[in-house]
Amino acid sequence: MSKDIHNQPIDKGHSLWSDAWLRLRKNKMAMVSMVILFIIGILCFILPAFSIIPDPNTQDLNNTFLPPSGDYPLGTDQSGRDLLARLLYGGQISLLVGIVATTVSVIIGLIYGAIAGYAGGKTDSLMMRIVDILYGLPFLVLVILFSLLISEHAKELTDALIGRWPDHAVFIKKFVNLVPLFIAIGALGWLTMARVARAQVMSLKKQEFVEAAVSLGLSHRRILMRHIMPNMLGPVIVYATLTVPGFVLTEATLSFLGLGVESPNSSWGILLSEGANYMETHPRLLIIPSITFSLTLLALNFLGDGLRDALDPKAAKD
C-alpha cells in the first residue's frame, strides 16, 4: 500500500477531459440520458444476439394483433410478428443510420472545415461560399433524390456480394440496402460540422503553440494533424452527439414516407408509419414505438447539450 502512495504523483492536475467529466457528472439530465442510451443500446445490439428474441420477420397470420402476453411481451403486429423483436431490430437499424451517417458527416465536415480555416484568404472564402449555397438547399429534398440515385447502384452491389457469399445473403441484404441512406444523409449533413471546424481552426491558428510549430518549420500537414486536430476534439464530439438525433430523425422521416429503409427490414420509422395505420383500432402499435423513439431522441439531445456545457463552457448559453 505504501508503495502505491510513492508511485502516485502529488497532484494529478486537471486535464480538459477530467474537468469536463466532473461538469458532466453534475448534470443530472445528461447522466440519466447516458444510462437510458446505454440500456437501449444493450437491448438493441446485444439482446438479439442471444436466441431469446424471436425472428422479427416471421409472420404468423393466426396470431395477428395479439395483446402483450408471456409469449409476446409487447404483443404482435398486423402480420403476427413479435413487436418487441421488431422494435429491437428496428432500433439497430435506426441507431446504426444515426451513428454511421454522423461519422461520414464528421469526417467530411472536419476535413473541409479544417482546410478552409487553415488556408484562409481566398480559398477559405470560396470554400465557405459553397457551404453557404449548400445551406440554402432543402436538406430532405436532396437526401431523397440522392438516396434514390445511389440505391440503384446499391442493388447491383448487393447482387454482386450475394453471388460471392451466398451464405450471408440475409446479412448482406440487410446492411447493403442501408448504404444509400448512410451516404446520402452523411454526404449532405456535414455543413454545420464544417463551420464548427473552420471556426475552431481559425482561433487555434493564432495561438502561440501553433506559431511555435510554424517557426520550427513543420509541414502544414503535421501542424494540422498533430497540433490543431487534437485540440478540436471537444467541440467536434459535442456537435457529433447533437447530430446523431437529427440523422436518426431523418431516417425515420424518410422511412415514414416510404422512401428510406425498405421492408421487410424494420426501423423505427417503419414501425411508426405502420403503427399510424392502426392508431384507432390498436393504438399500442403506434404508442410503443413512439415512446421508444422519442425517449431515445430526448436522451441523445440531453446528452449532447450536457456535453456541450461540459466540454465547451464558452458556447453554453447560460
Next chain:
Amino acid sequence: MIRTVISRLLQGIVVVFCLLLITFMLVRLMPGDPFSGEKAHAAHIIEKNKARFHLDKSNTEQFIVYLGLLARGELGDSPVKEQPVSKIIRHSFPASLVLGIAGMIIAILIGIPAGILSALKKNSYIDYSTMVIAMAGISIPSFVIAPLLAGQVATRIPFLKVAGWGDPLDWLLPALTLGLATAAYLARITRGGMLEVLNQDYIRTAHAKGVHPAVVVTKHAIRGGIIPAIAYIGPAFAMLITGSFIIETIFQVPGMGQHFVNATKDRDYFLLQGVVILFGTLIVFANLAADIVLAMLNPRIRA
C-alpha cells in the same frame, strides 16, 4: 443597406440556380423516367411523349430548353399529371402557405413567452420544466405527435375532424403539430438571448435608476433579447412551408407536400423542378427578410 439587399438577392439567384441544376441532374440520373411507371404504353407512344417533353434530347439541351421556359415565366407541363406545373402549384400552394403561417403563429405565441418567462425565472422549477418540455418538443417528431393527436384527441372532441381541410377549424390540429417543434426551438433561443441581455450593464443601470422591473423587461430587455429568436424565425418559416409534407399526408391537407413526394416517386421531372424552385426561392427570401428585420432592430449590424 440597399446594396446589401441587392447583393444578397443576386446571391439568392445563384443559390436557386445551383439548386435547380442539382435537382435537374439528380432526377435524370435516377433510374426510370416519367413514362416508365404503371401506365405501360406502346413504344411508339412513349417515343412521342418523350419528344413532346424534349426528353429525347441530351441533358444539356433539355436544360437550355427548360431555362428558356423559365425566362418566359413558365414552369412547363407535368408529364405524369398532364397539367401545367404552374396550375398544380397554384392549386396546392395556398394550403401549405396557410398551414405554415398558422403553425408559425402558434410557435411564436407559445415559444417566445415561454422563453422569456424561463429566462426571468432562471434556475427555478418553471425554468427547468419549460426547458424539459421544450427539449421534448424538439425530440418528439411531428409524425409521432400527428397520429396521436388525430387518433386520440380529434376522435374525442366533437367539433374537430381527424383529417380534412374544409373550414378554419380543420387548420388547428395540423398547425399545432407543425408549430410545436418550432415553438420549442424558439423557447430555447429566446431564453438564451434574454439571459445574455439581462446580464448587461444597461439593464442594471435601469434597475438602479428605479425603473419599474416590468418596464425594464418590456422596454429594454426584450428588444435586445428577442434578436436571436427573430434571426431564427425567418429560416424556420421557410422550413415550415417546405417541410410540412408529413403533416399534410397525415391530416390529408391538399398542399404541396404530396406533390413533392409523388413527383419524386413518379419521376415527374417538371413538377419536381417547379416545386424545388419554389422551395428554394422561399428559403432565400425568408433568410433575406430575417436579415433585414435584424438590421433594423440592431443598429450595430446595419453598417
